[in-house]
Amino acid sequence: MPHRFGHVALIGPTNAGKSTFVNRVVGQKVSIVSPKPQTTRNRITGILTTDEAQIVFLDTPGLHRQTRGISPLLLRSAWNALPMADVVLLFFDAKALVQKPHLIETETRTLVKALSENPVPILAALNKVDQVRPKELLLPVIQALAAQFPQAEVFPVSALTGQGVDELVAAVTRRLPEGPAMYAEDEITTAPMRFLVAEAVREKLFLALGQELPYGLAVEIESWDELTSPGLPRISAVIYVAKQNHKGIVIGKGGEVLKKVGSEARAEIEELLGGRAHLELWVKVKPDWPGDKGFVREMGLGE
Ligand SMILES: Nc1nc2c(ncn2[C@@H]2O[C@H](COP(=O)(O)OP(=O)(O)OP(=O)(O)O)[C@@H](O)[C@H]2O)c(=O)[nH]1
Ligand SMILES: [Mg+2]
Numbered sequence: 001m002p003h004r005f006g007h008v009a010l011i012g013p014t015n016a017g018k019s020t021f022v023n024r025v026v027g028q029k030v031s032i033v034s035p036k037p038q039t040t041r042n043r044i045t046g047i048l049t050t051d052e053a054q055i056v057f058l059d060t061p062g063l064h065r066q067t068r069g070i071s072p073l074l075l076r077s078a079w080n081a082l083p084m085a086d087v088v089l090l091f092f093d094a095k096a097l098v099q100k101p102h103l104i105e106t107e108t109r110t111l112v113k114a115l116s117e118n119p120v121p122i123l124a125a126l127n128k129v130d131q132v133r134p135k136e137l138l139l140p141v142i143q144a145l146a147a148q149f150p151q152a153e154v155f156p157v158s159a160l161t162g163q164g165v166d167e168l169v170a171a172v173t174r175r176l177p178e179g180p181a182m183y184a185e186d187e188i189t190t191a192p193m194r195f196l197v198a199e200a201v202r203e204k205l206f207l208a209l210g211q212e213l214p215y216g217l218a219v220e221i222e223s224w225d226e227l228t229s230p231g232l233p234r235i236s237a238v239i240y241v242a243k244q245n246h247k248g249i250v251i252g253k254g255g256e257v258l259k260k261v262g263s264e265a266r267a268e269i270e271e272l273l274g275g276r277a278h279l280e281l282w283v284k285v286k287p288d289w290p291g292d293k294g295f296v297r298e299m300g301l302g303e
Contacts, residue, residue, distance in 0.1 A: 004054075004176040005176065005177070005179035006053075007087075008088075009060065009082055009087075010089050011088060011111065013062055013063050013091075014039075015035070015037050016127055016128075017091065017160070018062065019039065019040050020033050020127075020160060022044070022057045025169060026048055029268075031044045032202060032206070038064060038215075040074075043059070043060055045058060047187055047188050049181060049187075050173070052173060062078070063075065063078060070301060073301045073302035074302075077302055079114065082114065085120055086176055087123065088122045090124040092126050094138060094156065095131040096128075104141065108148045112149065121175040123152055123168070123172060124153070124154045125157050127158065127159050129156045138156055193273070200269050203265075204265045208260050212249055214242065216242025218295075220299070221235060221236070224236075231275065231276070233278065234280070235278065236282070238281075238284050239281060241285055242286065242289050243287070262279055
């Protein structure tokens with residue numbers, strides 16, 4: 001059996017479970033997950049190394065219909081993954097499509113067009129099947145997806161429980177080009193630790209803030225001091241908000257939201273670093289930063 005290597009772009013509507021899938025496949029959290037739309041903002045790699053192949057999954061921001069703020073940047077980042085891909089893996093939310101079958105057409109329209117000019121193999125994952133009962137309800141959705149993408153095989157999966165994931169990974173592997181591994185066996189992502197730490201803070205913010213989640217949240221690691229107390233890195237992160245009144249939302253009554261976010265993020269950061277860490281969070285207003293090209297570039301958005 002020849003060794004295979006390639007990039008697999010995960011593309012699909014926001015909230016379909018793309019990041020959950022990548023984390024499950026690589027066996028560790030490389031990409032943040034939340035029930036809110038537009039959680040992923042950058043293209044993030046998750047690298048799976050097996051005996052037969054090395055697969056670089058490209059997690060991307062979900063497709064959506066919003067047009068304001070950072071939304072166009074997220075879409076650009078998703079579409080930019082396509083030319084890098086040896087295989088395209090489309091991702092859909094089974095529960096959403098069973099409940100609202102008309103979404104199949106609206107959510108696939110731009111994809112059908114973009115992929116019609118793309119010669120690479122396409123697979124489709126119908127995710128969250130654990131939430132669909134009885135299973136027969138999946139059949140019309142699978143048929144409708146197959147009609148939209150005649151070139152793609154459809155795989156019912158659950159990124160949450162792992163159901164069907166091995167079969168899908170095997171199918172992806174078979175479609176990859178031959179080639180040697182490009183990364184070390186134990187490398188699970190190309191994302192730098194600073195980015196993963198900033199993302200851990202952003203995830204906890206997304207989880208802590210209910211319906212009032214401000215769209216313009218961004219997190220930047222301002223300083224990372226390893227010298228002052230050896231063995232206890234002192235990390236200082238800034239949470240940017242785009243509007244003055246969002247600052248209070250992020251801090252919460254008596255600072256309770258920020259405190260919760262800080263302690264949850266620190267626990268995750270300590271897991272990432274494999275040791276203790278000190279985390280300090282600051283909230284700053286950067287008025288309407290999504291319009292600030294320099295800042296947007298600094299955050300790696302839209303690439
Ligand atoms: N029940 C169930 N929930 C899932 C499954 N996969 C993902 N989820 C949940 O769906 C929500 C969205 O998951 P994400 O992985 O963040 O989705 P995404 O496609 O990366 O979303 P964006 O980054 O916004 O494009 C989270 O609450 C996940 O826990 C699944 O197989 N079953
Ligand atoms: Mg995501």
